[in-house]
Amino acid sequence: MSYLKDFPNPEGYFGEFGGAFLPPELEPHFAEINHAYRTLARSGDFLNELRYIRKHYQGRPTPVYYAHNLSRSVGAHIYLKREDLNHSGAHKLNHCMGEALLAKHMGKRKLIAETGAGQHGVALATAAAYFGMECEIHMGEIDIAKEAPNVTRMKLMGAQVVPVSFGGRSLKEAVDSAFQSYLSQADEALFAIGSVVGPHPFPLMVRNFQSVVGIEAREQYLEMSGGELPDHVVACIGGGSNAMGMFAGFIEDAQVQLNGVEPLGRGTKLGEHSATMTYGKPGMIHGFKCMLLADAEGNPAPVHSIASGLDYPGVGPEHSYLKTTERVAYHAINDDAALDAFYQLSRTEGIIPALESAHAVAWAMKHGRENPGTTILANLSGRGDKDIDYVAREFGHG
Structure with missing residues (x-):
């Protein structure tokens, strides 16, 4: 028995936790992401490209x-x-380069994400620049004020930073805003979730990349x-x-x-x-x-x-x-x-x-x-x- 191979189960559960509770319009897109990851994660070409990036770029x-x-x-x-x-x-670039490489193989042209401290946003903007993709980062207004250097870095690398002004104006609301934006762009974009959270398969994918x-x-x-x-x-x-x-x-x-x-x-x-x-x-x-x-x-x-x-x-x-x-x-x-x-x-x-x-x-x-x-x-x-x-x-x- 190998823990990392046995968890999560095929439905994305770690015991009672996990799963994927999605609006019907997003279910086929997450199924596509899951299928692509399961296929590419065993591909020698995909893994060799990721190893090259980690050694020579990261x-x-x-x-x-x-x-x-x-x-x-x-x-x-x-x-x-x-x-x-x-x-x-x-550490954020470890999974951002993996998610962006996945997006490239899926034929996506844009990356969308939330960020709190800005490290995930910077990492995803970095990955988008590397792969020549568009990048849209949602960030709470409170965090934009606290983490101004990272906001500057994201913009310098070509990312669009979307201020989130509702609710607590922090990380939770940034996730809400990014999800809402992704709903209308799912055909051409990948929502590159920034942690081991979110619907299956992201907790699995991000853990494995990290x-x-x-x-x-x-x-x-x-x-x-x-x-x-x-x-x-x-x-x-x-x-x-x-x-x-x-x-x-x-x-x-x-x-x-x-x-x-x-x-x-x-x-x-x-x-x-x-x-x-x-x-x-x-x-x-x-x-x-x-x-x-x-x-x-x-x-x-x-x-x-x-x-x-x-x-x-x-x-x-x-x-x-x-x-x-x-x-x-x-x-x-x-x-x-x-x-x-x-x-x-x-x-x-x-x-x-x-x-x-x-x-x-x-x-x-x-x-x-x-x-x-x-x-x-x-x-x-x-x-x-x-x-x-x-x-x-x-x-x-x-």
């Missing part, structure tokens, strides 16, 4: 780095998978350690693509504890955080079933995080399943701790992390202090260039 493999100064200050051994060194600055992170990290760590595996592997969780990519490399290593870190934000009241795994219940959002933060009427609730890429009321269905099986432990880190980790990693290692990634670093620091000598491999899923203006303006230089 700059993979990204390194694993032993954070010696941070480790010394914490008292544990902290290693970082440097996805911040992946071209475009985060699994290169965990596969590389496991091999690199074994080489660095002389054949030992880390005690803990940790990654931040919003929708959860960087985490599922990282976990994929270690999911069958029972001796390795897998840890997902979500945003506790400013507090425990609904609307003050985005801690879906801690406070959510099973529910429906954007065409799939997952753990969900919902209001009294059962609708997706308002959420908050200092990290724009994590402020989503749902989470990937595979994460929801892995919580029920207890294969992954899920933790919550608040804004203050994430911000402290942002400053600490910048000053001890000269590495400025994305605010999203800082949640994983914060947990590694906390757990390391409480468990001296332990080994922790954290996925540094993105760099903080996009966040420095916002952090300096709102919080100063620490």
Whole structure:
């Protein structure tokens, strides 16, 4: 039995979570995407082209780095998978190049997507430029203001950035807006979902495209350690693509504890955080079933995080399943701790992390202090260039 081959099932379910709940007019388009992916994922030509892109364009493999100064200050051994060194600055390009290559083989001419922190938008704009496609990115007005450098990068690469001004004006509404736009363009466009969320087959596809992170990290760590595996592997969780990519490399290593870190934000009241795994219940959002933060009427609730890429009321269905099986432990880190980790990693290692990634670093620091000598491999899923203006303006230089 192989976990990655057995999950999800053919209908896209991880246990009770997942599926595809779609408007009738989109059902044939998602069936086409599923068929194309299932066919191309086994094609030598497709896989060889993707490998070429990863090596010669993205700059993979990204390194694993032993954070010696941070480790010394914490008292544990902290290693970082440097996805911040992946071209475009985060893990997102791993699945964006895969989705764009899929779109090319399907004869599509346009890519449509949502973005929160802007990293998925930048990555998809990068992929669209590479393949000569049009690109349309929907982004909440709040995130456009917070992540101005990424908006500039998307526009420089030719993407149309669509401001979303309704509701909470953040990631959930960006997804709503992108879905609505895709409805009228599905014949010629691919909706390149930006995480392990959405209707089947996207949680499967994005996980598999991102699994290169965990596969590389496991091999690199074994080489660095002389054949030992880390005690803990940790990654931040919003929708959860960087985490599922990282976990994929270690999911069958029972001796390795897998840890997902979500945003506790400013507090425990609904609307003050985005801690879906801690406070959510099973529910429906954007065409799939997952753990969900919902209001009294059962609708997706308002959420908050200092990290724009994590402020989503749902989470990937595979994460929801892995919580029920207890294969992954899920933790919550608040804004203050994430911000402290942002400053600490910048000053001890000269590495400025994305605010999203800082949640994983914060947990590694906390757990390391409480468990001296332990080994922790954290996925540094993105760099903080996009966040420095916002952090300096709102919080100063620490």
